[in-house]
Amino acid sequence: MSTKPSSTPSSRALQKLRPSISTFPLELLVIIFSKLTSQQARSRAAQTCRFFHTLATPSIYSAPEFTSEQQCQLFIKVVAGNKQLGRIVKEINMVSTPGHWQFVTDLMVDALAEACPNLESLDLEGCRSIHDKSLYSIANSLPNISSLSIAFCARITDSGLFYLLGRCRRLRNLELTCIPRISDAGLQPLTFARSFLETLNLSGTRVADDSVRAIISRAPDLVFLDVSSCYNLLDREEIVAGKPDTLEIVTNSLPRGTAEWDEEYDDIYDELDELEDLQATATDIEVLEEMHEMVFTDDDDEQDVDENEAIPGPSEP
Numbered sequence: 553m554s555t556k557p558s559s560t561p562s563s564r565a566l567q568k569l570r571p572s573i574s575t576f577p578l579e580l581l582v583i584i585f586s587k588l589t590s591q592q593a594r595s596r597a598a599q600t601c602r603f604f605h606t607l608a609t610p611s612i613y614s615a616p617e618f619t620s621e622q623q624c625q626l627f628i629k630v631v632a633g634n635k636q637l638g639r640i641v642k643e644i645n646m647v648s649t650p651g652h653w654q655f656v657t658d659l660m661v662d663a664l665a666e667a668c669p670n671l672e673s674l675d676l677e678g679c680r681s682i683h684d685k686s687l688y689s690i691a692n693s694l695p696n697i698s699s700l701s702i703a704f705c706a707r708i709t710d711s712g713l714f715y716l717l718g719r720c721r722r723l724r725n726l727e728l729t730c731i732p733r734i735s736d737a738g739l740q741p742l743t744f745a746r747s748f749l750e751t752l753n754l755s756g757t758r759v760a761d762d763s764v765r766a767i768i769s770r771a772p773d774l775v776f777l778d779v780s781s782c783y784n785l786l787d788r789e790e791i792v793a794g795k796p797d798t799l800e801i802v803t804n805s806l807p808r809g810t811a812e813w814d815e816e817y818d819d820i821y822d823e824l825d826e827l828e829d830l831q832a833t834a835t836d837i838e839v840l841e842e843m844h845e846m847v848f849t850d851d852d853d854e855q856d857v858d859e860n861e862a863i864p865g866p867s868e869p
Contacts, residue, residue: 585611615643621655628660631667641668645675653678658685665693673699677727680705684712691719701727703753710738717741724748729778730756736763747771755780755805761787768795780805 576584585607588597597608613631618624624646631638644664646652656679665671671694676682682705690697697720702708708731717723718741726749728734735758742749743766752767755778764779768791779785780803792801 581607609637610640613637613640615645616641618646618649620649621651624649624655624660628663628667632663635667638667639670641671643673644668644671645673646679647675647677653680655681657681658683658689661686662689662693665689669693671697673697673725675699675701675727676705677701677703677729678705680707683707684709684715687712687716691716695719696722698722699725701725702731703727703729705731706733709733710735713738714740721745722748724750724773726751727753728757729753732756732758734758735784736760739763739767742767742770745770749774751776753778754782755802757782758784760784761791764791765794768799774799776800776802778802778805 585597588608588611595608595612597604616627618627631641646656656676658681661676661679661682662685664674666689674690674694674697676686679686679702682702684707687702687708690700700716700720700723710733713728713734714737717739734754736743739754739759740763741747743763747767747770749767749771750773752771752774754764759779759782761784764777764782764785768774768777775798777799779788779791779801785791788803792803795801
């Protein structure tokens with residue numbers, strides 16, 4: 553008895569008819585993977601097969617996201633041991649990582665800078681544990697960095713900034729918000745030579761009028777400058793009136809405080825750095841935080857500050 557051939561296609565035949573993602577043009581696959589905005593989604597795609605791993609790896613390592621200190625430490629270990637992966641990294645933003653203000657140290661910045669030589673953008677805003685050593689590491693290992701934020705890194709000084717600006721000549725975006733020990737001395741490389749800066753935030757620093765004018769004149773590409781709460785800046789109106797039409801100058805992004813910077817505060821910061829080396833107690837740290845509140849108060853009423861009483865120094869370790 554003969555059987556008629558089935559008119560229903562077999563499952564194998566159907567598989568041949570269905571388009572496979574592996575048959576897509578490589579250019580299209582690259583576009584598809586670029587649409588995966590979540591690092592978790594990219595990581596899962598990379599675990600699917602070797603082909604997907606090859607496609608997803610650049611997007612995972614080019615701009616890594618860290619959800620914990622442990623994850624950040626693991627990333628550094630991986631890129632330090634694999635130079636090819638380290639060269640993929642283009643952008644690192646520590647701001648969204650919980651606890652970054654405490655666990656990001658000079659040693660960590662040095663390891664990142666050395667392992668990721670092609671890094672173009674680094675955001676260390678609020679990393680209160682870093683010092684000038686971090687800027688030395690960045691300057692020595694990342695001379696082509698174009699965007700850097702060290703805003704609210706209060707232990708950075710003129711020495712580290714001067715060294716950085718002297719070497720990283722391709723900086724286009726620089727954030728120096730609320731670094732009280734930054735003054736004209738640290739900004740000298742920007743006042744004596746042409747820069748490629750497009751945005752510069754100097755709010756809460758000790759920059760003065762002549763330096764701001766010089767920076768503007770030597771940065772033809774500058775389109776944004778913030779000089780809010782710069783107490784040594786006396787002729788804001790004149791500077792704003794004489795600026796190029798293409799430049800926006802902001803003078804009120806920070807609340808105005810009541811106390812100007814005093815040289816005595818430098819000694820307090822230096823003592824705090826020494827305390828850190830000796831594992832400063834919680835009481836010593838609280839003293840500095842109280843000092844910050846006095847200096848950067850939001851009160852609009854002018855008050856006389858008694859240096860002997862208002863600014864207590866840290867206790868002896």
